[in-house]
Amino acid sequence: MPTIHHLLQIGKLLPSLEQALRDRYAVQRLIDAPDAHAFLAERGATFDAVVTSAAVGLSADQLEALPAVQVISSFGVGLDKLPVQAARERGIALGYTPDVLNDCVADTAFALLLAVARRVAEADRFVRAGHWARLGGNSFGLGRKVSGARLGVVGLGRIGQTIARRASGFDMPVRYHTRRPVAGVPWAHEPSLAALAAWCDFLVVITAGGPATHHLIGADVLQALGPQGFLVNVARGSVVDEQALVDALVLQRIAGAGLDVFANEPHVPEALQGLDNVVLLPHIASATHETRQAMAQRVLDNLAGFAAGTGLVSAA
C-alpha cells in the first residue's frame, strides 16, 4: 500500500493548511532552504510527496530532482504551472482542487463585470476624493446597464458553466466559445471566437491557461468586441495579449475591462493602472475563507486518499 514518509512543500500555503500538513506528515518547506537548487540536488531523492499550489506550481526540472515522488497535491484548479505530462509519464498521482471554487470564481467574474460596467471602483474613488461633495448632484455621470445585456463566455467548463448560470438572474442572453460544443447545456455554442466577441456586450474569459490558450484574446478579438464591449478575465493572464488589451483600452477600441489575472503577476502594466475604465484585482477570484478552506481540505483529502490506497479524490 502506498504511504507518505517525507513531504516537500514548495511555496507558502494557508497557515492552517501548513499546520494540518505538519500534523500528518514529516514536512520540509523548500522556501526555508537557503538555496533551493542545492537543497533539491542534495535531498531531493528523500521525498515521496509534494504539495504545491496553482500559483507557485512545480517545474519539470524540480520534478526531475525528485526521483522518488509518488504523489503531487496542488492547491488550486489551474494546471498550467504543473508538470502534468512528466508526472503522467512517471505514473505520479497528481491531485488538484476542482469544483469547490466554482462559485467564488463565478461570483468574482460578476463582481468585475458589474464593477467595470457600473463604474463602481471609479465612483468610490470619486466620493473619497471629495468630488461629489464639491460638485454635487449627478456630477459622476452614467454607466452601462448590465441586466439584459449579452454575455459571451470563453471556456464553458466547471467555472464557465457556473458563470453562465449566474447570468440568468440578470436576464442576460448567453453564448459561449470552446473548441468542442458542450452537450446538454441551454446556451448556444459559437465556433468562432471573433463572432462571439462581435455578438456580446460582455466577454468573460474562463478557459484553462497554458500553451493551448496563449493570447487567445488578441487584437482581432478585441476589435470584434468593439467600443461598446467589455472584457472580463478570471482565467489566466496568458490567455489575453496584454499589450493588445492595453492598446485597445487606451485607444478606446473597447469600453473597459475587469481583470483578476495578469501576464506577469504580481506586476500590472502601469498603463492599466492609469485607466478609469479598468478594474484591477490581485488574483483573488477564489479568495474567500470558505472556498480556500474547502481547497485546503481537498489538498489533504487527496494526500490521504493516496496514502490509504483508495486513490485521489480529485485526480488531474
Ligand code: NAP
Ligand atoms: P475546466 O472545467 O477544465 O474548463 C476549461 C474550459 O476551457 C473548457 O470549457 C475548455 O473547453 C476551455 N478551453 C480550453 N482550451 C480552449 C481553447 N483553446 N479555446 C477555447 N476554449 C478552451 O476548468 P475550470 O475548472 O472551469 O477552470 C478554468 C480555469 O480557470 C483554470 O484552468 C484556471 O486557469 C482558471 N482559474 C482562475 C482562478 C482565479 O483565481 N482567477 C481560479 C480558479 C481557476 P474545450 O477543451 O472544449 O475547448
Ligand code: 8YV
Ligand atoms: C488560486 C487559481 O488563487 O485555482 C486556481 O487555478 O488560480 C486560484 O484559485 C491560486 O492560484 C491558488 O494557488
